[in-house]
Amino acid sequence: MPLFTKNGKTDDKDIDYVAFDNWDQTEPAAVDVPIDVLPENIVPLIANIQSIKIEFPTFSDGRGFTLARSIRDNGYTGNLRASGHLITEQFSQAIDCGFDEIQIDEQLAARQAANDWSYVERRTYRDKLRSSNPSGKFFPVPDGVWSETVTAVQHFSDNLFRFRITRPDGFRFRSGEFAMIGLPNAENPVFRAYSIASPAWDEELEFYSIKVPNGPLTQFLQRIKPGDQVLIKRKATGTLVNDVLLPGSRLWMLSTGTGIAPFASLIRDPETYEKFENLYLVHTARTHDELQCGYDITEKTRIDPLVGEHAAKQMIHYASTTRETSKQMGRITTLIENGKIFSDLGVSGLSPETDRIMICGSIQMIKDLKDICIKNGFTEGSHREAGTFAVERAFAG
Numbered sequence: 001m002p003l004f005t006k007n008g009k010t011d012d013k014d015i016d017y018v019a020f021d022n023w024d025q026t027e028p029a030a031v032d033v034p035i036d037v038l039p040e041n042i043v044p045l046i047a048n049i050q051s052i053k054i055e056f057p058t059f060s061d062g063r064g065f066t067l068a069r070s071i072r073d074n075g076y077t078g079n080l081r082a083s084g085h086l087i088t089e090q091f092s093q094a095i096d097c098g099f100d101e102i103q104i105d106e107q108l109a110a111r112q113a114a115n116d117w118s119y120v121e122r123r124t125y126r127d128k129l130r131s132s133n134p135s136g137k138f139f140p141v142p143d144g145v146w147s148e149t150v151t152a153v154q155h156f157s158d159n160l161f162r163f164r165i166t167r168p169d170g171f172r173f174r175s176g177e178f179a180m181i182g183l184p185n186a187e188n189p190v191f192r193a194y195s196i197a198s199p200a201w202d203e204e205l206e207f208y209s210i211k212v213p214n215g216p217l218t219q220f221l222q223r224i225k226p227g228d229q230v231l232i233k234r235k236a237t238g239t240l241v242n243d244v245l246l247p248g249s250r251l252w253m254l255s256t257g258t259g260i261a262p263f264a265s266l267i268r269d270p271e272t273y274e275k276f277e278n279l280y281l282v283h284t285a286r287t288h289d290e291l292q293c294g295y296d297i298t299e300k301t302r303i304d305p306l307v308g309e310h311a312a313k314q315m316i317h318y319a320s321t322t323r324e325t326s327k328q329m330g331r332i333t334t335l336i337e338n339g340k341i342f343s344d345l346g347v348s349g350l351s352p353e354t355d356r357i358m359i360c361g362s363i364q365m366i367k368d369l370k371d372i373c374i375k376n377g378f379t380e381g382s383h384r385e386a387g388t389f390a391v392e393r394a395f396a397g
């Protein structure tokens, strides 16, 4: 089975592990430890263990990290392996907790690029302050702001990319909200609103970003790489959260461009599947490249250990281009008004009785879709009073 270390992919070492419960504790051995074994039950035995394998039944179960840290803190210096359901985003955390290697099965490995199993050093606050100094000048991190480390960057096209940063301890948000992002490159850094594309439970924060030529923030942001620092203000807010809508059976998430970001968060939140029977994620962009982030995230969500089963049954992704020729073409407003989207999907048209709508995109798209909603008897929801549709701008200007 594939094995990953700090130095990359390596061959299986074929270590013969004995199950913890079957181990004669007087004999030195390589031991397979279930995730629910308490540190106090294993720490007294570490002198007799040559290699430890901790089994992760799901990637959302963090007990293995605590167990590993505790074993290392108590002086274990042998080989420590994490095995089972782990994802690339957890690799750095696993290494920091003391694991030497991660083993996953062939099926899971096939879904995650080998290069993504890469270690990104997490630094102390003091280190972060020192490194937030690309130009050689020292710019202190402003009050009320965290400085976080970039852990991954993926470019989809000349004007769209995705990045992930470490999540500050104590940063709380609801799936669908946005936060203010900046770079430590000036005394008074430029901050811009960014929808958080990761769900509220994720250990890191993910964003999709436009690249505006000469844009005060994105002309620099588009050059970030793993290990760099990004600033994030401490408060998240926003309208595209589940509570702003009344219960309904179908949720339509209508987006253009980076407006897909809050929905990338909501489709990975189990609460969305509890509240709505069917989710329709509609994404329109000018070119096929700009739709790739939507294809990637829906594919990832369908195999996600937490919500994958629900997503596979309840979520439909519908993408269209407006400029480049593709299988599905047209603006969302046109596709709704001429009924094509409903006939393509084989479902009935919009009704305030059953449907709830969230909209995120350009100002014109929002205006046109709002008109359609109101014309069809939908009412706009807010934090004060839930309604049947909700709106957020994907950008200002």
Ligand SMILES: Cc1cc2nc3c(=O)[nH]c(=O)nc-3n(C[C@H](O)[C@H](O)[C@H](O)COP(=O)(O)OP(=O)(O)OC[C@H]3O[C@@H](n4cnc5c(N)ncnc54)[C@H](O)[C@@H]3O)c2cc1C
Residues within 6 Å of the ligand: 178, 190, 192, 193, 194, 195, 196, 207, 208, 209, 210, 212, 214, 215, 216, 217, 218, 219, 257, 258, 259, 261, 392, 393, 394, 395, 396, 397
């Ligand atoms: C609530 C909210 C959430 C947002 N979420 C995101 C997000 O998740 N990802 C993201 O990239 N941007 C998002 N934005 C826009 C973001 O705040 C910045 O405008 C963007 O990062 C560009 O910053 P800039 O300083 O380089 O250029 P700016 O001076 O901010 O923008 C210059 C011009 O570029 C255009 N523009 C800006 N952002 C976009 C965009 N996303 N799509 C198409 N055209 C754009 C506009 O015409 C704007 O006037 C959001 C804005 C709001 C209000």
